[in-house]
Amino acid sequence: MNVVVCIKQVPDPNSPGQLDPSTHNLKRDGELVLDPGDEFGVEAGLRLAEKHGGEVTVISMGPERGLDAVRKALAMGAAKGVLVSDDSLAGADALTTAKVLAAAIRKQEFDVVITATESTDGYSGVVPQMLAGLLDVPAVTFAKSVSFEGDILKVERQTETGVDVVEAKLPVVLSVTASVNEPRYPSLKGIMGAKQKPLDRPTPADLGVDGLGAASAGQKITAVEAAPQRAAGEIVTDDGEAAKRIVDFLAERKVI
């Protein structure tokens, strides 16, 4: 079972993001991390490959610094990494991103392509289905559990109202939620070993997708404004009477 996992480096979600005031692109000069959502994807890929044979390849598109995220995935256990970085791809929209990723995925042998359901910084949440459309395979999205039996991938899939159990033939694109597993930490051995693992750095031209980039993007940010914020209200510290204050407050608003 060969698995490709798409991973992205994002600004640390614990520190608030910022847009570059002139280009409106996401600023990437703060602390960067492997998207916590993608750790679930890497883990899901590793578990499939460990149990059913085959290898995990991680693919990322983004600036040079994204190598750190790729190395982290290699340290977790992925066999090889692919990073596509090119100045022309700065500010790429979701469809451009998906085209580059799909071109890189086509160069690999894959049975399953795994993504997170949405990225932590952009959270457009449409790249997984775009990939499936471009690769012309079905997508099973929002996976909460994944297993492989016979030659069928069995997925419990989150829905608005519950869970759907889905059976899918390979190849397939799979997007995973944060309840799918508990990602492992890279071991010291893994971290040391990651440095020796193959790392491929194709250009968009190598992949046959040059000339995409921002210039071909079908959309443009035209304004960024501070959103109106709520005014802070009354704060009380519980001295045994806070419950009464809450009930009074609800009564004032005619809720009870």
Add this chain to the structure above:
Amino acid sequence: MAVGKTWVFAEIVEGTPAPVVLELLTKARSLGGTVEAVALSPDAEAAAAELGEYGATTLHAGTDAAYAELLAGGPSADAIAALATAAQPDLILIASTYLGRDVAGRLAAKLDVPIIANGLDVVADGEVSVQSSIFGATQNVTTAFLGKKPAIALVRPKSFAAESGGGGAASVSPIAAEIAEQHRGARVVERRAEAASGPKLEEAPIVISGGRGLGDPKNFKLLDQLASLIGGAVGASRAVVDAGWVPYSMQVGQTGKTVKPDVYIAVGISGAMQHTVGMKNAKTIVAINRDADAPIFKLADLGVVGDALKILPQVIEEIKARKG
């Protein structure tokens, strides 16, 4: 300048359009031009009257039974792509639900057109733009489509209030799309509903949400008790959903539901921006948290610094006492 032709992707649940579809139709009407609905579901035609009332003149309906047995996103996107190539809508509005996101992504890839996601408003002013908010709703961003058509906007539920336009039933135009063989490779073999009681989270006038600060899943019982006393629904932070304490259907926030109740009570929730985007438009917010510096207090109309496990039982007793 008005939009010439807007399509609304209509998710149909048991013959009825999902509430967000009526919200999108209401918005589509305000953009001017023709408004049409597209639905792929065995019972799609049953929705023609309601879709028409909210503004759709035509319902493009695909009623193949397979839409209910397969994962509907892929085949729906294929059908809409084929239809859009012939009928050339300018704008397609799709709700950011599970199905909506699946349809939108694949549709954009098929048609090679852009998507703007997480929309909170759509403006047609010469060009079509979508407003969204980023960084925990601290900033509003306007993004314009640059001409490739159709433009696809994914819009979050609860962005618009649904208002009837008083129109008659939409005329049904059947879609006869073949479902590609590849989509038959992924089937739904079982559907399990998560148990829910009381009012629906998105519709309840009062929402009481619990987070990791409740310490243990069994303490959610306190929220259930309070909710049934005052006619509320119980929600949750993602931390406790991921931990398996409560089902996902209860999650409020960026990757969960958006709620706009009269009163939102956050109990043991820190107030991470991914949570607050889903509840900051509540009319009134009450927060109980042990940590005086918890960010949730920045939004609260009434903030109580204290132990929720001590305060909640007292609140329940006090309400019972006052009700007599």
